[in-house]
Each structure stands twice: as C-alpha cells, then as structure tokens.
Amino acid sequence: MKGNFYRLLINIDSTLTLNSKVALAELDAPLPGGTWSEGWHTADIALDYVATLKLHANQFTPYSPPLLVDRILAQLAFDAPISVFAFGYGADGGHKIHRNSASSDGAVVVRPTTEQPHFLLFRFDNQNF
Numbered sequence: 001m002k003g004n005f006y007r008l009l010i011n012i013d014s015t016l017t018l019n020s021k022v023a024l025a026e027l028d029a030p031l032p033g034g035t036w037s038e039g040w041h042t043a044d045i046a047l048d049y050v051a052t053l054k055l056h057a058n059q060f061t062p063y064s065p066p067l068l069v070d071r072i073l074a075q076l077a078f079d080a081p082i083s084v085f086a087f088g089y090g091a092d093g094g095h096k097i098h099r100n101s102a103s104s105d106g107a108v109v110v111r112p113t114t115e116q117p118h119f120l121l122f123r124f125d126n127q128n129f
Helices: 065-075
Strands: 022-028 062-064 084-085 093-095 108-111 117-125
Touching: 022 065, 062 065, 065 108, 065 117
Parallel strands: none
Antiparallel strands: 022 062, 022 117, 084 108, 108 117
8 A cells, every 4th residue: 555565464264163164255345435545544434244235144155264365366466456444453454354243344345446346255153143
C-alpha cells in the first residue's frame, strides 16, 4: 500500500481438533463502505457475514491447509488492488481475517475496484451463524 509492505495474516489451519479445517466461502458482493480507495480505513466500515453478506456457516467449504493456500493464491494477482477486513496490530499489519463476531468479521476482497468485488471469507469448525 502506497509503496510499503504490510503483513496480513489469514488462519489456514485450525487447532480445535486433530482433523479440524478452516472453511472458505467465496461470493461476489458490493464493497462495504462504498468505492475502494487505497489506505487504512479504520472508522465505521463494518463487515458482518450474516448482516452484510447474508452468509451462514453451512455455506462454507472446509479445506486442508495446502488446498486452502492454493485456493487463496489462485485469486491474488501481483500488484492488483485488494481490500482486507482485519484487526490491525501496530502500524504494519493485521490479523483475524475470519469470522469474529457481528460487525467485525475479516475478509480478503479481490477485484475491489470492479463492478463485482469477490470476497474470500473464512470460518473455523466451531463457528455457527
């Protein structure tokens, strides 16, 4: 962003049980907060999987960590704009890019500058909503 690098962390593995997996949902939807612009946006842009996107836990598909990484990387293009909904830590990164709670869910949005932004949404096995 603006010539700098930032570390953004997506959980790809769940430690809830031996075989638990992180689940992914993908969908096209309008970008919350309106038109995309480069930079940190920390005020009044909320994402809630249920209220904003009408998405529920049963619409997610569980993936093993290697397959989830492949699925995420297949959506990203070098030097293309993205939007990330996350909790910031310090001035150089963010985490909790997954279902958290109402109005504070995390996501990666590819193609945020187009008519059809594409959301990558994540949840853990024990999350029902």
